[in-house]
Amino acid sequence: MSLSSRSPAPSPAPPAIVTRLRAAGCVFAEDEARLLVAAARTPAELDAMVRRRADGLPLEHVLGWAEFCGLRLAVEPGVFVPRPRTGFLVRQAAALTRPGAVVVDLCCGTGALGAALAAAAGPIEVHAVDVDPAAVRCARRNLAEVGGRVYEGDLYAPLPAGLRGRVDVVVASPPYVPTRAIGLLPPEAREHEPKVALDGGADGLDVVRRVVAGASGWLAPGGSLLVETSESQAGKTAEAVARAGLVTRLTCDDELDASAVIGTLPVPAG
Template identity: 60%
Template sequence: MASFHPDRPALVRRLRAAGCVYAEDEAELLIAAAGSAADLTDLVDRRVGGRPLEHLLGWAEFCGRRVAVDPGVFVPRGRTALLVSAAAAVAGPTPAVLDLCCGSGAAALVLHDRLAPRWLAAADIDHAAVACARRNLDPLGVPVYEGDLFAPVPVQWRGRLDLVVANAPYVPTGAVALMPAEARLHEAPVALDGGADGLAVLRRVAAGAAEWLAPGGHLAVEVSAGQVEALRGVLAATGLAPTVVYDEDLEATAVTARRPG
């Protein structure tokens, strides 16, 4: 409970004028995060200036969990709940799991609770994301590796993983400039830009997964609906058998792909 007395209607009007769709909810969250009237003014000024709400609060809600999110780190999206659910559905009992392009570690955090994996790790190429993921995952004993895709993962897990989850960037380079300002200006470009057709990183993920998955293991990724057919071809070319999952309510598309055997 705030020890000061903010003008809530004025705060809501200012947030709404800045384009905040959920201005009432955001106002309450900012008030709760502020220690003083000066703190609140600073938070609101930065929010109106385009900073992501989650970066200001220091956390994002994802799959019912509060996930720490540092400035500059990719904010977990609500639609990625489909990716997590699709991954959990194919994981099997006590799986060995790797969360690639982990960002804040949100997917690994939720999968830790849902799957009771025998081994779980995360990896990201962005230093700020790795530091943030470690804050979320260190208390669970989940290691977070820094490096390019599978490169930093202990080699003994090559060919032994049951599940690889990758919320890799899939926005085409030309479309990054069309993203909301709070994403393109305040999240790492490496977490957004998927190359000319949006599938550059996912091609590399698929190629690596074909080597790192155990026979019968699964890759799970997120993609846009318009990229599904191209991604099917990518996965099939690596020997993985894809299945597509849609959720109209979340406006989300996930693809799981099984390594035969």
Template identity: 60%
Template structure:
């Protein structure tokens, strides 16, 4: 809470804590700010207790120090994905063509644009709701709608210096075991990565060489237990693979570089 902010309603805190919200006081304060009156606050708390992600209720998420608009039903950016941004920032230069594929809210693209001014940024997603949300977070940036590379203008082929792809990587059988916040309130297309979780990784990595500039890189997140298989996919596509693990963020990223 900021200076002078009213303490959160303890009844609300108690309801949130009883529902398993670890940061109940902080969530209560955020919901109170988002609500126009006591009646709306009660409705927001009901929805939060029922499992709706906090970010969808308050309408934003913090990501790489930015406030990212999060619309209802759109995938909520995870803190671990900041590792993708960190690795991409190290590769991108002013004037580079950079693509945020499977962009969701556009959080990765927004963070890259903030960290590396002057990039030629494009974003794309298959989900119309995500595309609408990303356009709010990426004003002036072309946000394309469609399935992976089919969404992109053909003129970008062979010109992309940095390609981030926040592909789904949860194995199909594990999706029902996810927390209800994700399982029930985020699009299945943003979660389900196929039988072993790497179906979309294979599609992106296989097609990436035709879209990357010489020396360009594709970066994607995966589960810690998928790293070896993901590296094999990258190597089979003729790219040099480099896994990056950050225990503090809880993230695993694989970077594939075109020679």
């Protein structure tokens, strides 16, 4: 997990804990040990947390939170952990989001995108959707402060009909790992995160295509869809967005290994 300058100064890390974590393969053992020490309320709880981390549970699941775009977000065990590279998608979306905008976060997971956009763009109307009940619970916790509404269901299906044609920004970090590549993911992901949040079908774009296909019916004229994808899938994703009738552009960040396709619904002439 990445540590931002906004994090409180963690407690010193006992060498024995660092050694246990390093032996378990934790690359950032000292940082993780300090976080675990700071989070534990008793020595017994600390020992249990270290044991769970050494057994391969993602650090964020052990701590109960993840840091994303300077925010501390609740993360329950079994819920997809927001990735640092997705911060690139947030920055692209924030540039298109004005105060008061209606924003829909699809495949929301913890609600990280909606929460980060609300923090970056000012007061906005956030609607978030996920098919996973545990993710919905997390998102409701994380979006409560900004008044976000979270729905359980498949993509656009559970959204209120009154949002059709009114959405300024649809943002999505959908599953885009090809099914055959799931087994190549790090154990933290493939063993502890829900497959529905990872598996994008044969070429990784099954859910992406559905997100794209449904967007124009919900976007307001001039509204934008932003979809996270991989570099190798960016071209096909951009083609799908263009076929959906949206003005399309592709943006990338090599340092973060992040790619986003942006499609904007044209404003009718006259």
